[in-house]
Amino acid sequence: MKLLALEFSTETASLALLEAGVVVASLPVDAGHRRSQGVFDAVEVLLKGAGWVLADVGAFAVGRGPGSYTGLRVSLTAANGWALPANKPVWTVSSGAALAAEIFAEKPEISRAVVWGDARRGTIWAGLFERHARQVEEWKLLPAEARGMEWPAAHWVEAGRAPKAEWVGRLFFAGGPSEELQPIYLHPAVIAAPRFDAEGKPLA
Known part of the structure; x- marks a missing residue:
């Protein structure tokens, strides 16, 4: 095909x-x-x-x-x-799975990788993946300064990778099933800026 x-x-x-x-x-x-x-x-x-x-x-x-x-x-x-x-x-x-797959191909020594990106307003989105680009935790919104603190044992993808x-x-x-035919969009709403606790975890 x-x-x-x-x-x-x-x-x-x-x-x-x-x-x-x-x-x-x-x-x-x-x-x-x-x-x-x-x-x-x-x-x-x-x-x-x-x-x-x-x-x-x-x-x-x-x-x-x-x-x-x-x-x-x-x-x-x-x-x-x-x-x-x-x-x-x-x-x-x-798109995070695609980047994770590339990172795992480059770095056979790592077993877990964190894919992340700019979510604006001082926040980042991040997701944890295992080999074969399998996502093991849901996407999270974190304060930008928390980069590297969540999932500290995993390899955080270098800044600028796309x-x-x-x-x-x-x-x-x-192989594998298709996901939804909708964008994953984690940008926080303007009227509801995210709040975080002392450990950098989003508050409900």
């Missing part, structure tokens, strides 16, 4: 084409192409470079965050728009 993977959860967005689990081509997507028409233009460039056309693609895999709501909404909407006419599948996975579309695609071919 030929697959188009999209990962737009961060400013470092990307696209990838995979066939039978092998990466055929990938393309970073700059900020100017992260909105609706820009996504279509970038995909056209990627397909042309690989000698494919959109009709060749049999399925779509999308990273669903956490991260930029605009980027996630655009990528999910685009994938659904391409898939609908021919009833092709759209498969989603958390998930890649090719790893979203690899997880598709690794």
